[in-house]
Amino acid sequence: MWTDWRSRFRRPPLTAVRVLTAVRVVTAVLAAAVVTAELPARADDAAVPRPVPSSGGERTVTGLLVLNELPGTGELGMRAPEAVEMDHRGNVVIADTGNHRVLVVGRDGTLVQEFGGYGWDADRLDRPSDVCVYRGFYVYVLDEGNRRVARYDIKGDYVDLVVTEDSAGSPVAIAVGKAGGLLLVDTDTQSVLTYSQFDEALEPVGWFGLDEGGLLAPSDVAAGPSREIAVADPGRFSVEVFDEFGGHLYSLSAPDTLEPLDVAFDARGNVLVVDARHNRVLAFPAGGGPHTTSLSGSEGFRFTSIALGAAGELVALDGEAGRVQLIEIAYGADAPGR
Numbered sequence: 001m002w003t004d005w006r007s008r009f010r011r012p013p014l015t016a017v018r019v020l021t022a023v024r025v026v027t028a029v030l031a032a033a034v035v036t037a038e039l040p041a042r043a044d045d046a047a048v049p050r051p052v053p054s055s056g057g058e059r060t061v062t063g064l065l066v067l068n069e070l071p072g073t074g075e076l077g078m079r080a081p082e083a084v085e086m087d088h089r090g091n092v093v094i095a096d097t098g099n100h101r102v103l104v105v106g107r108d109g110t111l112v113q114e115f116g117g118y119g120w121d122a123d124r125l126d127r128p129s130d131v132c133v134y135r136g137f138y139v140y141v142l143d144e145g146n147r148r149v150a151r152y153d154i155k156g157d158y159v160d161l162v163v164t165e166d167s168a169g170s171p172v173a174i175a176v177g178k179a180g181g182l183l184l185v186d187t188d189t190q191s192v193l194t195y196s197q198f199d200e201a202l203e204p205v206g207w208f209g210l211d212e213g214g215l216l217a218p219s220d221v222a223a224g225p226s227r228e229i230a231v232a233d234p235g236r237f238s239v240e241v242f243d244e245f246g247g248h249l250y251s252l253s254a255p256d257t258l259e260p261l262d263v264a265f266d267a268r269g270n271v272l273v274v275d276a277r278h279n280r281v282l283a284f285p286a287g288g289g290p291h292t293t294s295l296s297g298s299e300g301f302r303f304t305s306i307a308l309g310a311a312g313e314l315v316a317l318d319g320e321a322g323r324v325q326l327i328e329i330a331y332g333a334d335a336p337g338r
Contacts, residue, residue, distance in 0.1 A: 059285075065295075071108065076103060076105070080320075081103075081304075082319055086133070086307055087136055088136030088154075089136070091112055092324055095129055096114075097128055100118035101117055102128060113156045128143055129172065137154060138152065140162065147170070148163055149182065169187070169189060170188045171187075175221045175223045176223065178225070183221045183229060190217070191205060205231075206242065213240065215235070218233045220263050226269060228269070230263045232261060232274075238251045239263055250288035270285055272308075281327075283329075301321070304317045314329055
């Protein structure tokens with residue numbers, strides 16, 4: 001996901017735009033309920049950070065404040081890490097790309113576990129460039145060098161390959177939805193490949209083009225609380241948001257030119273975007289509109305990747321320096337765009 005998008009600007013167009021059938025959607029929703037009911041109890045549930053409830057009117061992001069920086073991350077020997085995530089226990093999961101491994105780090109900066117290591121075998125990694133966590137049960141790793149997506153359990157033990165090399169295209173980013181379906185940004189087709197919670201390939205979202213819903217150089221993808229899909233596209237200087245069927249909903253941009261590198265949703269549907277051009281994080285309201293607040297990198301911190309934390313905070317990665325920050329999200333009923 002932290003790749004020069006300009007080198008991927010000329011790609012063959014996706015030849016058709018297709019929509020999921022209602023039967024498939026109903027089946028997927030019912031199946032997700034069954035799968036969730038059968039999943040084993042998660043370990044350490046007592047230690048899971050719980051978000052503080054807010055009033056129904058507090059839905060707009062009105063402020064972003066750096067809480068603290070994880071200590072000791074500079075001593076972990078990371079090399080050009082490209083992505084960050086947070087598991088259900090509040091641990092920070094990092095794709096340590098240059099070392100071909102995934103790190104799990106506690107809030108005190110101590111190393112909890114690591115897995116992967118360079119290689120081509122199913123449980124090995126070659127330049128892992130993105131990670132995502134599904135409900136505290138699985139960690140999905142984009143093994144970009146091997147052009148596949150691997151699934152590990154929360155203890156770091158290899159489970160299986162979700163997407164294999166022959167079907168991944170040229171992957172640069174992944175996300176997982178509420179029902180467990182995987183989203184994968186493929187720069188061969190300039191679209192988002194979608195998979196069900198049973199790893200069945202579904203219809204892609206987006207296509208190559210400048211028309212509404214078209215993509216030029218997608219760099220990241222995120223799944224929202226209402227199953228919406230946000231795609232960061234620095235080629236269009238915008239974030240394109242789709243519904244779960246692939247229908248285009250709205251675009252997000254900035255008057256001083258947005259270069260979106262990474263994107264995330266909060267629990268209220270607000271869209272948080274890393275703007276690489278201005279080294280800042282912008283917060284856009286659910287449903288579209290001007291950004292309501294922003295946070296610029298300070299003390300040399302350069303935003304590479306962001307993710308929503310277990311208690312509703314934001315976790316941010318500086319891939320150049322191997323630094324990790326925790327950021328508080330403040331809410332209010334209304335906020336003017338600026």
